[in-house]
Amino acid sequence: MAGFLESLAGFASGGGFSDILKAVGTYGANRQGIKDVQQAGAELRAGAETAANNIMSQGTFKPFTVTTGLSTSNVGADGGYNIALNPQQQFYQDELFGTAAGMLQGATQDQGTREQQVFDRLQAMLNPVQERERLELENRLQGQGRLGVRTSMYGGTPEQLALSKAQAEAQNMAGFQAMQEARAQQAQGADIGMNLFQLGYLPTQQAMASLTPATNFADISGAGNRQAIQAATALRQAGLESDVGMRLGASAAEQRMFDSILGILGNQINQETGATTQTGLLDRLIQAGLNKVGG
Amino acid sequence: MAQQLQNITIAAPGFAGLNTQDSPIDLPPVFASVADNCIIDQYGRIGARKGFQLVTTDDTPLGSSIGIEAIGQYVTDAGAATVFSAGNNKIFTGTSTLTDVTPGSYTITANNWKIKNFNNKLYMFQKGYEPLVYNGTTLAKMSAVAGAAGTPPQANEVLAAFGRLFVADFSADKSTVYWSDLLNGTVWTGGSSGSIDVTTVWPTGYDEIIALASHNGFLIIFGKRSILIYSGADDPSTMVLHDTVNGIGCISRDSVVYTGQDILFLDYTGVRSLGRTVQEKSAPIGDLSKNVRDVFTAAICNCNNIKCHYSPEDAFYLVNLVNSNTIYCFDTRRPLEDGSLRTTLWRGSVESFARMNDGTFYIGLDDGIAQYTGYTDNGTPYDVSYFSHPLTFGASSALKMLKKVNLTIIGAASSTGVLNWGYDFTGAYSKQTFQLAGSVSYAEYGISEYNTTAEYSVSVSISKPRINTTGSGSAVTVGVEVPINGSSFSLQEINIHALLGRLV
Numbered sequence: 001m002a003g004f005l006e007s008l009a010g011f012a013s014g015g016g017f018s019d020i021l022k023a024v025g026t027y028g029a030n031r032q033g034i035k036d037v038q039q040a041g042a043e044l045r046a047g048a049e050t051a052a053n054n055i056m057s058q059g060t061f062k063p064f065t066v067t068t069g070l071s072t073s074n075v076g077a078d079g080g081y082n083i084a085l086n087p088q089q090q091f092y093q094d095e096l097f098g099t100a101a102g103m104l105q106g107a108t109q110d111q112g113t114r115e116q117q118v119f120d121r122l123q124a125m126l127n128p129v130q131e132r133e134r135l136e137l138e139n140r141l142q143g144q145g146r147l148g149v150r151t152s153m154y155g156g157t158p159e160q161l162a163l164s165k166a167q168a169e170a171q172n173m174a175g176f177q178a179m180q181e182a183r184a185q186q187a188q189g190a191d192i193g194m195n196l197f198q199l200g201y202l203p204t205q206q207a208m209a210s211l212t213p214a215t216n217f218a219d220i221s222g223a224g225n226r227q228a229i230q231a232a233t234a235l236r237q238a239g240l241e242s243d244v245g246m247r248l249g250a251s252a253a254e255q256r257m258f259d260s261i262l263g264i265l266g267n268q269i270n271q272e273t274g275a276t277t278q279t280g281l282l283d284r285l286i287q288a289g290l291n292k293v294g295g
Numbered sequence: 296m297a298q299q300l301q302n303i304t305i306a307a308p309g310f311a312g313l314n315t316q317d318s319p320i321d322l323p324p325v326f327a328s329v330a331d332n333c334i335i336d337q338y339g340r341i342g343a344r345k346g347f348q349l350v351t352t353d354d355t356p357l358g359s360s361i362g363i364e365a366i367g368q369y370v371t372d373a374g375a376a377t378v379f380s381a382g383n384n385k386i387f388t389g390t391s392t393l394t395d396v397t398p399g400s401y402t403i404t405a406n407n408w409k410i411k412n413f414n415n416k417l418y419m420f421q422k423g424y425e426p427l428v429y430n431g432t433t434l435a436k437m438s439a440v441a442g443a444a445g446t447p448p449q450a451n452e453v454l455a456a457f458g459r460l461f462v463a464d465f466s467a468d469k470s471t472v473y474w475s476d477l478l479n480g481t482v483w484t485g486g487s488s489g490s491i492d493v494t495t496v497w498p499t500g501y502d503e504i505i506a507l508a509s510h511n512g513f514l515i516i517f518g519k520r521s522i523l524i525y526s527g528a529d530d531p532s533t534m535v536l537h538d539t540v541n542g543i544g545c546i547s548r549d550s551v552v553y554t555g556q557d558i559l560f561l562d563y564t565g566v567r568s569l570g571r572t573v574q575e576k577s578a579p580i581g582d583l584s585k586n587v588r589d590v591f592t593a594a595i596c597n598c599n600n601i602k603c604h605y606s607p608e609d610a611f612y613l614v615n616l617v618n619s620n621t622i623y624c625f626d627t628r629r630p631l632e633d634g635s636l637r638t639t640l641w642r643g644s645v646e647s648f649a650r651m652n653d654g655t656f657y658i659g660l661d662d663g664i665a666q667y668t669g670y671t672d673n674g675t676p677y678d679v680s681y682f683s684h685p686l687t688f689g690a691s692s693a694l695k696m697l698k699k700v701n702l703t704i705i706g707a708a709s710s711t712g713v714l715n716w717g718y719d720f721t722g723a724y725s726k727q728t729f730q731l732a733g734s735v736s737y738a739e740y741g742i743s744e745y746n747t748t749a750e751y752s753v754s755v756s757i758s759k760p761r762i763n764t765t766g767s768g769s770a771v772t773v774g775v776e777v778p779i780n781g782s783s784f785s786l787q788e789i790n791i792h793a794l795l796g797r798l799v
Contacts, residue, residue, distance in 0.1 A: 145523065145536025148471070148492025152485045157532055 019284075030257035034250045041246025048239020052232030071207035081211065089203040096200035107186050114186065119178035126174060130167050137163050186226030252288040300698055303688050305773075305789040309333070309341040309681050312626065312637030314586040318604070319684040319720075320691065320770070326586070329682035329774065333639040334611060335626040341681055342785035343707070343777070344624070344641055345609075349673040351663025356393040357383045361661030366649035367410025369417035369429055376652055379417060380664060381406040386419070386427065386434060390664045391656070396434045398427065405746070409548065413455040413480050422451035422468050428481060437481050445484030448473050452548050456482075457529045458508035463516070469503035470494040472516060474531050489532055496642070497521055498541040505544065506551045510558050510569065513537060517560060519543035523572065538573055543581075546595065552605035552612060554627060558626060559583070559612050561603065565591055566612065566625055566636065582631030583625065585635045604648030606656055609667075613648060620644045643672065670779050679707075679784055685720050686791075694796030695771050697764040700789065702729070702775065707784035708756040709733045712777040718768020729760035731777070756782065769799055 068074040070089050075081040083095060106114075137159055141147045146157055154161040265282045309327030312335060319328065326332075327341065336342040357363070360383035369377040380387045384403040387393035387467040396401065397443070411422045417429035418437075425447045426437045437447035448460035460480040463472045464784075470493050476486030493504070493516060502518030509515065514528035521544050543562050545551060550561030558569035565584035584591050595601060600617040610628040615621075622641035630636055647659030656667035665673065688695065700714055710731045715724035733756075773791065777784055 142495060143536075145493065145496040145525065146491065146534070147495050149489060149532060150491070151487070151489030151532045152476075153487055153489070154532060 007156060019264045023261045026257060026260045026264065030253055030260075034257070037246050037250040037253065041243040041250070044246065045239040045243035048235040048242070052235040052239075055228045055232045055235070066211055068207070068210045070203060072212065073207055073211050077210070083204060083207045083211075085203050085207060089207075092275070093200050093203045096196050096202075100193045100196035100200055103189045103196060107189035107193055109186075111186070114182040115175075115178045118181045118185070119175055122174040122178055126170060130170070133163060133167075227254045300792045301688075301795060302588040303686070304793070305683065305686075306787075307340050308635070308683060308786055308789045309337045310335060310637070311631060312341075312586065312639055312775060314684070315590045316586050316588050320687065322684045324683055326684055327639075327681055328772070329680050330639040331680040332608070332641055332677055332779070333679055333681065334624055335628065335637045335639065336785050337628070338785070339629070340705070340785040340787055341639070342705075343670065343679040343779045343783060345637075345667050346669045346671040346677065346779070347420045347643065347645070347658050347660060347665040347667060347673060348669045348671070349660065349663055350390045350392060350657070351665075352391050353393070354662040355385060356395055357386065357661070357663065360661075362646045362661030363387075363404035363664055364646045365408040365410060366647050366657050366659050366664065367408075367417070367419070368412070368649065368651050369431075370412055370652050371431060372415050372526070374652075377417075377429075378651070378657070378664070379410055379419070380421075380659065381408045382646075388679040393663065396429075398435050398439075401425075401427075401436060407451075409451070409453050409476060411453050411455045411460070413460055414478050417478060418455075418460065420448075420450050420453040420462060420463060423449055425449060426453075439772055440481045442479070443481035444476075444486075445482060445488065447481075448483060452504070452507050454507035454509060454514075456514070457531075458511045459531070461507050461514065461531075463507055465503040470497075472504065485605070487532070490759070491531065491534075496523055496536060496539075498539045500684055502544065505546065506548045506560065508553070508558050508560075508569075509553050510553070515558065515569065517548060517551065519544045519563075522569075522573075540573060543567060547601040547603065550601055550614065550763065552603055554605055554612075555607065559603075559605065559625075559627075561601065561614060562596065563592060565595075565598065566614065571634065574707040579723060581634070583630070584623070584634045584638060585633070586631075587623070587638050591623060591638075594621065594623075602645075602647050602649065604656075606650060606667075609656070613641075615645050615648065617646060624699070644675075670781050670783055676777050676778045676780035678776055680774065680776045681786055683772055683789075684716065685770035685772050687770050688795075690795060691769060691799050694767050694769060694799050696767040696796055697771060697791060698794060699761060699792040699793070700764050700773060701759060701761045702786070703788040703790075704731060704758040704760070704775075704777070705785040705787055706756055706782050707731050707758070707777050708778060708782045710778050710780060710782075710784075712760070713776060714760075714762045714764075715772075715774035715776065716764050716766070717772045718766055719770050720772070721768075724772070724774065725764070725766060727762045727764070729762050731758040731760065732754050732756050767796065 063077045064075050066075070069086070071085045073081055073083045138147065141149070141157060141159070149157045151157070155164070206295055305324045308324060309330055311323075311325040312327065313330050314322055314326035315328070329377065330341055332344050333341050334344050344600045363382040365381040367379045369379060377388055378390050384406065385395050386397045386398050386403075388448075389785065403424070405421065407421055407540070411418045411420070411491040415431070419427040419429075426449070426644035427434055428437050428440050437443055448462045449465060452462060454461040458477050460475040461472055462474075465471070466624065471490050473483060473490040474488060476482035476488045477485070482488060494501075497518060499518075499521045503518055503520050505519055506517040508517065511740050512526065512528070514524070514525040514531075514534060516523040520542060522540040523536065524538040524540075525534040527534040541678070543564070546561045546563055547561050550559075552559050554568070560567055560569065565582050565588050567581060568583055571581040582588060594616055595614070598616040598618055602615040602617060604613045604615070605611075605627070606613075610626060612627055614623040618749070620643060622643065622645060624639045624641055626637040626639070627636060644661060645658055646661065649657045649659075651657060658665045658667055695718075697716055700716065702714070703713070708731060712731055714727045714729060717724040743798070771791070771793070773789060775786055
């Protein structure tokens with residue numbers, strides 16, 4: 001104990017306590033200031049945020065409805081919109097889409113099925129003529145007493161063969177025409193379907209078109225909203241910058257504080273010559289301790 | 296007071312043939328009421344038919360059957376001929392010797408064959424039987440012939456015409472005519488073969504095909520009650536109905552014969568001529584057998600087996616009613632003024648007829664094949680009968696007393712004839728035999744008779760028997776019956792010496 005106090009007396013006589021008080025005082029004096037700066041930065045940021053929020057709330061987009069003779073369009077707060085056509089327009093649209101669907105379905109129908117349908121219709125047109133020809137030939141053969149003729153060369157009579165041949169050729173031609181017609185109808189159906197499909201969107205498009213003027217008007221409030229957003233953004237940016245600036249200042253002050261403290265605590269060195277111009281507190285404490293130990 | 300005999304001459308008695316249709320009182324004496332085993336000879340006189348000389352020497356192959364029921368001839372392109380016949384459910388070749396050529400494993404139960412030559416082959420058709428084909432060497436079933444195609448038609452009727460075989464009349468099909476390929480009677484499918492169903496063509500609405508014929512480029516289809524005539528049958532696929540006849544048809548497949556100018560056939564109403572039938576459309580004047588119509592139609596309606604034959608050499612059309620042993624002979628040399636044919640009657644059991652390529656007339660008998668030649672039935676005499684209709688000589692109410700009948704008879708040498716006479720439509724005749732002149736050795740020109748018995752007589756045997764008659768009546772019927780035994784017979788003239796008495 002007596003040694004420690006001697007050391008301590010020696011530390012104190014060497015100016016150690018004044019250095020300690022200087023260090024503590026430096027810390028105490030700077031620390032509060034640093035806190036105040038940090039606090040100010042935070043408050044500035046919070047204030048900017050609050051102001052921005054206020055501005056945002058005032059500039060928030062407000063839903064609106066556009067009603068015309070064709071439709072009613074509702075624009076929601078989230079920017080979404082709902083277009084409801086009036087019953088007549090809806091009916092037209094449904095009809096157009098329905099017909100378009102039918103046409104497209106037909107256009108995408110199996111080619112063979114379509115060809116068969118066309119062929120059946122062509123045959124239905126040809127059948128009465130062919131039946132008349134057959135009956136005329138039958139009557140003629142009956143008048144000639146040849147109705148019951150069957151031959152290995154012709155099947156029946158040469159006239160019956162010729163008629164069958166002609167009718168078969170007509171059938172073949174009808175089949176070929178059916179193929180061509182089916183393809184043409186398919187392409188036409190596709191075109192019509194597409195056109196109808198596009199027409200089907202017309203009521204909606206017109207309804208949407210009716211939104212354009214409303215959108216322009218709504219854009220006014222939208223502009224305010226955008227301005228609010230800009231202002232809020234600027235505020236937030238300013239607040240942020242302030243906060244950052246304050247923090248940077250506080251950090252610099254803190255740094256200076258610690259430099260001072262360290263200066264007190266540490267040796268002062270001539271930057272040019274590197275010679276120690278003043279022994280620091282820590283060295284002195286350490287030297288005191290060493291002296292004690294050395295006795 | 297004595298009266299002068301009157302002579303009533305019946306020149307060429309019965310030369311108009313039988314007439315069983317008209318009233319006998321009004322009939323001229325040229326018609327006969329009976330003309331058995333008679334023909335109308337080339338001079339227009341009623342005479343005896345020829346005999347049936349048996350050619351077959353051994354009838355063993357015929358067994359106990361009814362004999363030869365079908366005869367035909369196969370003639371090659373070179374002219375070689377083979378006679379085919381059918382009987383006892385077999386097929387034979389030859390005439391004097393019947394050689395069985397029935398194909399093996401081929402069962403026959405009937406002999407109603409229709410035999411045709413076509414393109415160097417012989418074809419035999421019968422309903423319900425596969426046709427047989429003879430190629431000059433072998434008789435075989437049609438399906439066994441090389442190159443045969445299609446189902447052999449089991450038809451009852453066959454016609455070789457227009458380069459094809461036409462067949463008809465099946466067991467289950469009475470309305471369809473089938474034709475073979477061109478020049479090939481064994482091909483019935485493919486090629487130019489074909490068929491025609493005439494069900495919708497019959498003018499009567501329904502009929503059954505009985506026979507086929509070809510004439511003047513036409514195909515004739517005979518039904519039972521109607522006739523169809525097709526033109527352009529050289530190409531059957533395009534042949535056209537040319538004409539139809541309603542109400543007249545053909546009742547027997549074998550009754551259709553060709554006379555060169557016409558076709559004769561048998562209808563329910565009698566013998567018909569196709570030419571006149573088409574022209575007159577079944578008018579009554581087209582009936583060739585009108586003089587015996589009722590008796591004849593009754594006979595053919597009751598007969599289910601009729602065989603017919605036409606002989607251009609003898610100029611007659613024979614209608615054999617097989618089951619009744621009766622043959623109607625229609626003379627085609629000179630028809631009567633009304634277009635009908637002169638008719639006589641034959642008695643005999645004949646099964647079939649056939650004319651060979653050389654004109655030989657064969658007859659199918661129960662003991663083989665016979666030839667129509669000579670004047671005995673295989674050595675057996677046969678009787679010729681002639682009876683007139685009741686004659687009134689223009690005085691139907693006056694009594695006639697026959698005193699003498701003078702006959703002029705040609706032929707029948709050495710035969711003993713019988714004169715029959717009766718009065719007032721009686722069937723109980725008075726009879727008197729008479730002797731005909733003996734046989735004559737005919738004079739021969741250009742034959743050396745040195746140191747032999749020369750002949751100086753005329754060429755024919757003429758007899759003029761004079762027979763005294765008795766009795767009296769208002770209508771007189773005379774008849775002559777003469778046995779034919781090796782020589783011909785013709786009745787040239789009948790002179791009746793009679794007294795015309797009081798009116799009764």
